[in-house]
Amino acid sequence: MSKRESVWLAGIDTPVRQSLDGDYRTDVVVIGGGVAGMTTALLLQQDGLDVVLLESERIGHGSTGKSTGKVSSLHGLLYQKLIERHGRERAFGYGEANQQAIDVVESMVEKMTQDCNFARVPAYVYTRDVDMVDDLRAEHEAAVTLSLPAHLTTDTDLPFDVELALRFDNQARIDVGPYMMGLAELFEAAGGTIFENSRAVDLDESLAGVTVTTEAGSVSADSAVVATLIPVFDRGGYFARMKPSRAYGVAARLASGGLEAVHINAGSPTRSTRPWEGSQGTGIVIVGEGHPTGDGTASPGRWAELERWGREHFDVASFEYRWSAQDYTSVDELPYIGRSPLSNRVYVATGFRKWGLSNGTVAGQILSDLLVGRDNPWHDTFDATRLGDLESIKPMAEITVSVGKHFIGDRLARLTSPSVEKLECGDGMIVRSDGDAIAAYRDSEGTIHGVSATCTHLGCTVQWNGAEKSWDCPCHGSRFGIDGCVLAGPATDPLGVVEVQD
Ligand SMILES: Cc1cc2nc3c(=O)[nH]c(=O)nc-3n(C[C@H](O)[C@H](O)[C@H](O)COP(=O)(O)OP(=O)(O)OC[C@H]3O[C@@H](n4cnc5c(N)ncnc54)[C@H](O)[C@@H]3O)c2cc1C
Ligand code: FES
Known part of the structure; x- marks a missing residue:
């Protein structure tokens, strides 16, 4: 029986950090130690601000540590939709921001002592359904007009034939557990403070600043960043503009064969795959079986289905880990990153549509620029105060x-x-x-x-x-x-x- 934990968090042995006890004063308080909060905190601290990060559990143990670990600007079939809905300029901004986020993650990894197994690899979205071939061609055309590194091919490293695949070159995969530990260590080395097991239960904003309260203390600051997957202190009504959905992951050790690149199919059910370099040899990770949160269909059968698919296509020796997680999709498909509506001091990052490793890194860049008063080229693309287009009404x-x-x-x-x-x-x-x-x-x-x-x-x-x-x-x-x-x-x-x- 496989272990019930994320393959990326298994065996990670970092000392539990202190929890908040007492009252603190700082420049910026960041709530949430996932990729969005941790990247924002690190960049702000490197900019010379004093930052306190509050995490309700452990750093990286939210959706980030349970993701597939793909760092890519290839987000399924998206760009054609974005161009049609938001125009070429905004779609370009989304693609450019996520593409450069890969370089940002790589540059972070170079400074870390943690071994994150960062590797530059191609990313594929593929179909085995002849009826979806035109969709892939259209997505390719859209991606090329946005200057993304897109190519059509039928040649992949998957162990089965595909009708067509769209390949983005020079994308990346990473072991997210060590990556999050590495970000936390860089943050602390720059002078930042982390409190784990410290759940924020209230956020009070006044003309003088913000105060975030936990059960055992408080942090007062000039500004707060709420990076809790969905904002727990929601001044923008984001909860009414996003849909939560869960997905499941399994990690298998292979008897033979393996993968090099990262892949996702177009259509459903989703099967997202990537290699996993386990301690006992080559392996793969399979993620999929997504469904709306709380719809009553969450069951161990979801993992069984992923395992059945894995055995059908790969020479599986054993399944070692199984886990699940969730993420939110906004009604207009773009994340909300920036200052929260009706607030001068509260900032948010949310709605990453299961592509938050790159989008969360972008969030760190946008929010740190905003908070130190620098221009950011992608601020308008992700503007958190937008109400949405007409299509969002439905x-x-x-x-x-x-x-x-x-x-x-x-x-x-x-x-x-x-x-x-x-x-x-x-x-x-x-x-x-x-x-x-x-x-x-x-x-x-x-x-x-x-x-x-x-x-x-x-x-x-x-x-x-x-x-x-x-x-x-x-x-x-x-x-x-x-x-x-x-x-x-x-x-x-x-x-x-x-x-x-x-
Ligand atoms: C199965 C699955 C696979 C995925 N694979 C990929 C992938 O390969 N590539 C990719 O780019 N994206 C992927 N994603 C999406 C990605 O994981 C998320 O978009 C991203 O991790 C979100 O980061 P975050 O920092 O916003 O949230 P989280 O990582 O969830 O971090 C939020 C943190 O806030 C903390 N928190 C919550 N409430 C409070 C509170 N009141 N006080 C203090 N702390 C609090 C939580 O404990 C948590 O640690 C995947 C998602 C899923 C579900
Ligand atoms: S009523 Fe909003 S999460 Fe339950």
């Missing part, structure tokens, strides 16, 4: 309708929830207890762990995630542990613990 309305459906429909469903006797060991479900609906999990010893089924963000009903054994909110993606603790925002408050009579 997906925004869809999100609102879906949230409304969950808010009302799931509440009605609570009335007919089964009673707790139906709950089997190792399973979780919304049950009726004393006339109320409770999110209940029965552990392997039969003990029931009950928490409120009402999400503390805006009141939707949480759903069971059978893969991660968590309670996930279908409305905006908050996630909670079986004891009710917050695993991921936008919620900041835990679900209340409830006694359940068996």
Whole structure:
């Protein structure tokens, strides 16, 4: 049985950093130690500002440490859509920013003592479906007009034939765990301060500055950067303009064969692949099986499906690791990076559409430029104060309708929830207890762990995630542990613990 952790975080042995205890004063407080927050913090500290970074768990253990580790400007089939929707100039800005982010990551790696296995490789998006060939040709044409390093080919290093592939040259892959540790070490060496296991629970903004509070202390600063995947302190209503979705990863050791480049198929189900240089020889990572967060389809079967596909196409000796993570896609497909609306001092970086290693690096550059008063060529492309184009209205309305459906429909469903006797060991479900609906999990010893089924963000009903054994909110993606603790925002408050009579 494979281990339930990200291949990139397994075996990483870094001392746990201190947690915030007491009141601090600094120039900038960064909330969130993923690629966006950590890169922003490092660049600001290198610019001579004094930066404190607050991380609710460990550096790099959010979506960043559970990604596929591709650093690339090839983001599936995107550029044709971006040109049609946002115009050539904006699409060019997106492509250019993500392309140069590869160089930025490489230059960071050169300064690190951590071995990140950074390698320059081609990136492919391919299809085995003859009906998608025209889509790839159109994407190639769009990418070429944006000066991206794009080529059409049928020659890949995959162990099967493809109808057509679009190749971007000189892209990169990296082991994200060591990379995040390396960024943190560079930040501390430059004089920055990290507090781990320090969840920000409040952000207060006044004319004089900002104060971010945790359970054990506070950090006052001139400005705050909220880089928590989705902003936990949301002055821009981003939660109503982005869709959360989860995806699954497995790492396999191969008996023979292997990969060199990184790949993703066009169409669905998604299969994203790359090599993994494990300690016991050659391996691969396969990522896919994406679905909306909290839709009730999260189960170990997702990993089984990736493993089945892996065995079908590769000479797999064993599957070593399995994990899952989530990310957000904005209604107009572009990330939001910059100053938050209705605020002079709060900055955000979010909506990376599962391509945040490059976009999060871009976020670090844009936000550090903004905060020190430098021009940035991509600021307008990612402008976090934009409301969106006309085309955004439909997906925004869809999100609102879906949230409304969950808010009302799931509440009605609570009335007919089964009673707790139906709950089997190792399973979780919304049950009726004393006339109320409770999110209940029965552990392997039969003990029931009950928490409120009402999400503390805006009141939707949480759903069971059978893969991660968590309670996930279908409305905006908050996630909670079986004891009710917050695993991921936008919620900041835990679900209340409830006694359940068996
Ligand atoms: C399965 C999968 C594979 C992917 N593969 C790739 C890939 O190959 N290439 C690519 O470019 N992108 C990829 N992505 C997307 C990429 O992982 C994300 O876009 C990126 O990691 C987001 O970085 P982040 O810093 O915004 O968020 P995170 O890495 O999630 O960091 C946010 C941090 O904020 C912390 N936090 C949250 N709330 C609080 C709080 N209240 N107080 C303090 N801290 C808090 C969290 O603990 C977390 O550490 C993938 C995504 C998924 C889901
Ligand atoms: S995440 Fe918004 S209501 Fe649950």
